[in-house]
Amino acid sequence: MKATLIDGKKVSQEIREELKPRVQNLIQQDLKPGLAVILVGDDPASQVYVRNKEKACEKLGVYSLKHQLPSTTSQNDLLHLIDELNNNPAIHGILVQLPLPKHLDEKKILYHINPLKDVDGFHPYNLGRLMIGDPIFLPCTPWGVQELLSRYQIDISRKHVVIVGRSNIVGKPLSMMLVQKAKAANATITICHTGTENLAQHTQMADILIAAAGSPKMITGELIREGVVVIDVGINKVEDKLVGDVDFDSVVDKASFITPVPGGVGPMTIAMLMANTVKSAERTLHG
Incomplete structure (x- = not known):
């Protein structure tokens, strides 16, 4: 007997449908969830992933902001951009698309994201809270x-x-x-x-x-x-x-x-990214 197929497309769609009323509730309170994606360079797979994230935001009613930077972008310029997004109240989630060009320090860049906007769940603060069983954002x-x-x-x-x-x-x-x-x-x-x-x-x-x-x-x-x-x-x-x-x-x-x-x-990865972005926006209202 063949195995039962676990349909990630179907489940991810269910999750997105469950998120819609939560997004509408936030919008009614003048708070539109916002996700910023930073893409450095022109890696074809990364471009596809970022495009899919943008589409998911659009369908859900989430504000999407893309920063496409040249592969020659310096570390300081990238850190400065992350500072701007950390301080932007319209942005509730910041995602740096990996992999990054080799001259950039991936660890230092990911650590620079405000943990309360780290919707990828990769910051040591969030991983530490996950370990003790008290997570904010799950990867x-x-x-x-x-x-x-x-x-x-x-x-x-x-x-x-x-x-x-x-x-x-x-x-x-x-x-x-x-x-x-x-x-x-x-x-x-x-x-x-x-x-x-x-x-x-x-x-x-x-x-x-x-x-x-x-x-x-x-x-x-x-x-x-x-x-x-x-x-x-x-x-x-x-x-x-x-x-x-x-x-x-x-x-x-x-x-x-x-x-x-x-x-x-x-398909589940993007659905959970949307869930984390909505949760981050809700946290700004409820703490």
């Missing part, structure tokens, strides 16, 4: 994964979740979210990575397997057990095709649930 992709599991009524509590990948963007924050003593969490977590010996020994014990290593089709049918839930966070371009970190064809007949690529986790 968008991990939150999207958690929402998919929750909305497909896949129980996480007391389950063994194996995450393949330890990035600061997905693997680490997701592990912190799912281990919390909280709703849609309370799992036992194993994190695997490039230094893990005998990967199959760990992945075959998973109730829920989350692939976020950025390695095309690395999770094959041999690495999983029957009935596992498989969440594929990877998006890799191979010969002009988008493929995930999971070898879908060899896994789909063994898993109970699986996310496709594209159309799985990807």
